[in-house]
Amino acid sequence: MNTPEWRRRLRRLHTLGPAGTNLEAAALAYAEGTGPTVDVVLHTAIEEALDEPVLDGTHAIVACAVYPDLHTLVFSNLHRLRMVDSFLMPTHNMVLAARTEAQPRTVATHPAPAQLVADRDRTLVTSNSQAAIDCANGLVEGCVTTIVAARRHRLHVLTDFGPVPMIFTVHLLSAS
Incomplete structure (x- = not known):
């Protein structure tokens, strides 16, 4: 199978952090399959990767099919963002975790998996890993997070x- 030219030129993947997110795992797997010269940069929100984009076709964003407002990200940036690939990969195990073994009343969660705890008082955060950080810091009693972050x-x-079978998308940053 021939590797497309854009993928041979790829040097950096931007995605959602902090460390321990499913998107980080997906970006690292994609980078590994692309070659040793591709690194992964984590952002508080995927949209931050667009703040100072390199539009020479060497940078791309790895997103997720269930990322909130992915449609807005794509359609608002048609002039500099082109979906070039997608792949299926299981997420890390998704868990409900807490500082203690007691069932939490307040739970931090990214919007995507929030329905896993629809019966709780939810605080929405920027990523599954951020949910774990907020829980560990005592801002909430529990969190929906990845097993890695927990x-x-x-x-x-x-x-x-x-784990959840998930579609991840790759969006090349380049001038139209």
């Missing part, structure tokens, strides 16, 4: 929802 922040896993 372990990193020494949280108790109360419910393991398992």
Whole structure:
């Protein structure tokens, strides 16, 4: 199979952080499959990757099919953002975690998996990893996060929802 020219030129992938997000895992897997010269940069929001874009076709954004407002990101940036690839990959196990083993009343969650805790008082945050950080820092009692972030922040896993088969999208930054 021939590798497309744009993928051979790729040097940097931008995606959602902090460390431990499903998007980080997807971007790292994609970078590994592209070659040793591709690095991954994490942002508080995917949209931040557009703040000072390099439009020479060496940078791309890795997003997720369920990323909130992906349609807005795409259609607002048709002049500099072109979807060039997608791939299916399971997420890290998604979990409900907390600082203690008690069931939390307040839960931090990214908007995408928020329905996993529809019966709780939810605080929306920028990523699954940020939810774990906020929980570990005592801002909320629990969080919906990845198993990776829960372990990193020494949280108790109360419910393991398992991995979710997910479509990830790759958007090349280039001048039209």
